[in-house]
Amino acid sequence: MPVVIFRYDDYHADRGAQDASKSQIERRLLDIFSRHNVPLTMGVVPNVVEDYVGTFQPANLSTCQRANLPTFQLVNDREKLTALKAAIARGVVEPALHGWQHQNVNTLACWQVDKLERANVPTFQRSNVPTFQPANVPTSQRNSEFVGLQFEEQLRKIEQGKRALEEWLETPVVSFIPPWNTYDEQTVRALDAVHIRALSASLSTAPNGSGLSPCQGEATALVCLPRTCALAEFDDALTEVKNVGRLAGWNVGRLERWQVKRSNVPTFQRSNVPTCQPGNVPTFQRSNLPTCQPDVAVIVMMFHHFSFFESDDPLARQYANVSLEQLESLVARCARDETIETLTIGEAARRYRDQLSDGRFAAAVQYDACLRRLSHKRYIGKHLARRFPHRAFYPVEFYRKRLKWLQALAR
C-alpha cells in the first residue's frame, strides 16, 4: 500500500502586500485539508527574511547588509499563527522546520538557477552552469541556507528555529525540510544533535552526489523522505507504484494498511495467501506472519503557493501546474481511497522507520543520478523512461534490480 505525503513549503509570516495572494492560498489549503481530514506537512519558516526567494542577489550585498535585511517572525502574525495552531490541534497539519530565515548564504551562486533568471547571472558565471538546470548545478553552488556553513553555525540556526516553532506552536517539531532542498553532512549532524527524526529534501540535492548519503550512515537516526513528484503527477505516480508493486508481488490490495513479503510466508501457506493480504490468511495462521515486513513505497508531493494557477507570484508562470479546485478533488479522492495511506512526514518516519532505513535512500540517490545523466544524454526516451519508474520512493530491492543496467547505460 503506497504512503502518500502532501508537503507544502514556505509557510511564514505575511510580509504585507507582496504576500496577499500567497496568504489567501494558504487559507484555502488549511481549509481543504481540514475539511477532508487529510494530513498535510507544512514547511514553516520561523523568521523569514524579506527577500526569501533570493532575488536580491545577496552576492551583491555586503555581509552586514545581509544581516540587516528585515525579517518577519511568525509569532508576530497572529492570524497566520492562530490558523496554523488550529490545524495542528485538529491533527491535520504537522509543522516541519523549513530553515530559520530562508536566507541564501551561498555566495557562489546566489541567483535562482533556472532559465527565467538567466539574465541575472553575471556573464563570467554562466560558463560554469552549462544548461542552467538546477539538477546540473553542483550542490555546493546551489541556493542554500546551510550548505558550506560550519557545524556550529548550522546547529545555531536549526536549534533556534526548532525552539521557536515548538514554543509558538506548542507542539514538538520532529521533521526538517531544508530551504531549496539543499543541505550537507554538517546539517545532518546538527539535525541529529537536536533530535530531528525526519528529513525531506530531494534526491538530486543529496550531499556526495552518487555516493553514500549521510542519511544511511550509522551515526544518524534520521529517516529520509525525499520529494518524489509534483501535485499534477499524482495519478501517474500512483499507477506507477501499483504496477511496480504488482510486478514485485507486493500487496496492493484494499484491506490492510501494510504489506506482506510473499517470500516470508512459508511455502505451504502461500496457496492460502493469494494476494499476500493478511486479511486472507486464516486467523490461526496469522501468528506466523509477524516477521513479514511491509514493502512501503512513498509518494511525496512537494508544492508551493506558486504551484497554483491562482497565484499572482511571477514564479507561477513557470511552476503552476494545478488549480485549487483540482487540489481539492485530489485531496477528496485520497481521503476516499482505501488503497493508499495518507501520512505526514513525521508519522511516516515513525511508522515505517525500519522499512525506510533499508538502504533505499543511498540507492535512490544513485538511481536518480543515473537517470538524470541518461536523460541529459538523451538516451532515455519515453519508452525507456517507462521502464525506470521514478515518481515514488521505493524499497531498496527496486533500485538494486535496476541500478546495474542503468549504470552500464550511463557509463
Ligand SMILES: [Zn+2]
Ligand atoms: Zn522554501
